[in-house]
Amino acid sequence: MRIGYVVDAGCDLPQSIIDQENVVVLPIAVRIGEQVINDSRQDVVSQQFLDSGIAKDAAEAETIPYTVEQISELFLTKLVVDYDYVMVQTITASRSPIYERCVQASFKILSEYHAPREAAGFATPFNMRVVDTGTLFTGQAVVAWEAIQLRHNGTSTQAIRNRIDRVIANTHGFLVTPDLYYIRNRGRAKGDRSVSLLSAALGTTLDIKPLLYANRGMTKPVAKLRGFEPACEKMLNYATRAVGQGLLTPVVSLAYGGDLDEMRNMPGYASLKQACLNNGVTLLESMMSLTGLINIGAGTLSVAFAQEGVFNFD
Template identity: 30%
Template sequence: MQETAILADAACDMPRAMMDALGVRTIPFRIRAGDRFVVDTRDEAELPNLYQKYLVGKQDHYAESIPLLERELEDHLLKNVVAGCDRAILLTIASSRSKLYSNATGAVVGTVARSFKLRKDAGRSGLFDLTVIDTGAIGPGQALIVREAARMLADGASAASVVDAVENRLRDAAHMFLIPDELLYMYTRAKLKGENSITWSRYMLGSAFNIRPVIHMHRGVTQAIAKARGNEEGVRRLLSHVEACIRADSLLTPAVAACYAGDIDEVESLPAWQSLKHIAASRNVELMLAPMSLTVALNVGAGAFGLSYLSEAPPPFV
């Protein structure tokens, strides 16, 4: 029986303990800060220190995440993956937000061609098989797709069935919401990337009246869909919306993923989170809460809260 591995890049905001339990392997991002480079591998123990070094109090594009180049991806896969399994499915951050998907697809031929000797030396026959899929999601949305893919494999599904489910069912159902806290940081980052989710007028209005946008991402398209009086009010409304989704039985999979660019104990202590936790437990819905990856946090700022679910017809956000 051929063995299949699920790979996800470091922007996938799944709790590290869950990634380890499901056997999900991490493709790192490189973080550039001035003339220094560090590696983002979703090391949760190190994330608080990384936030302080590269995120908190920074408003000047001090650091940015950079995906591995084609040859670097080949080298990483050859060193860490190809000798230990027969095929891998790499589920990447949305191609509209990173060049990782493009670089990874470019690395497929080289990885497969260079895999033969390594696999032979490891006692495996044939060439390695690598499939790269653009999840069209980031952070917690990517985490939900990765979770379902890994769960399907664990339950005995074929690699082809997993690929079909991701491409034709899961990624179109991924909804991600973001409540930013530092508007200037997110405005400057959005401007740098050519996005309009935070415009100058929204930044000025939000700064003057403590208004925070509720940003929604679906199928790679990002837009502000509502306004809230402050970050806490935005988070409360978002968590209430997810409760409505659960009560309406509108989730495609029984899981909700959330991430926070800060101490996740702050989220755990929120009354709205405790309420969501209660309703989720009563409906057998799994809640996944993780520190936001540095790769994602560098684009949205400290204190940002993200949440995702998979649904084909969710109730409207109110």
């Protein structure tokens, strides 16, 4: 069976893996002022954004995911012919309309796929599943990486579904951003006022950086540390400890909103890399997607992994 995977542009799976494994990316258009940039998860687009002068205005940007009609067209003109089964993995539905749009599109796709498949010479059925990963960015990459390994192993679609559900439930994503004012302004532009002007001002004045956590559709701060690098080090230490204890799937995903050499020089990175080498764990490293940069700001560091059980933040 020909199995295909679709992710949205916010998924921080390295571009090399996306290209090698033919992972299909649902683009997200980004409108900043009068300029529109198409994010299809390419490092060159993220780098151009970081190098440009428009990054300072990004908090007011509008992100425009594919519509139901565009998703349906992509499937009915291409994917229902290229594959027999497609799993769509989206950013958490609590933060984006992408999941709901893909579900709506699936009704049209599953009722109209017969004609294009028959025209291409395929008499067998087509099926698809839309999955809410319940996480963001690097967390999505962990789920996608596991799905790719299952495809390589010749795993059945039902077994893939069961395994991916288990990985999603136990994927722990973290991020630290250097600029609370950006998060506040970005949130206000989207109608989210969870970071107030006072908390942003105090956090900036005292150099307090919250460590944010995502799991099962929920996002929350789990620690506050003084200084960006100490906060990043604590976050990376969480991942290092988890690697030593044992992961549900042997992968850790890292993404950084800047030059990856800067990330590799951060405290805690070397220990994490060594722990991964010692335990046979793949360390994915990626420049953050343009969508991620728009939503949480340049310079943000994110890490994710899958470990069963309630996570211990001590």
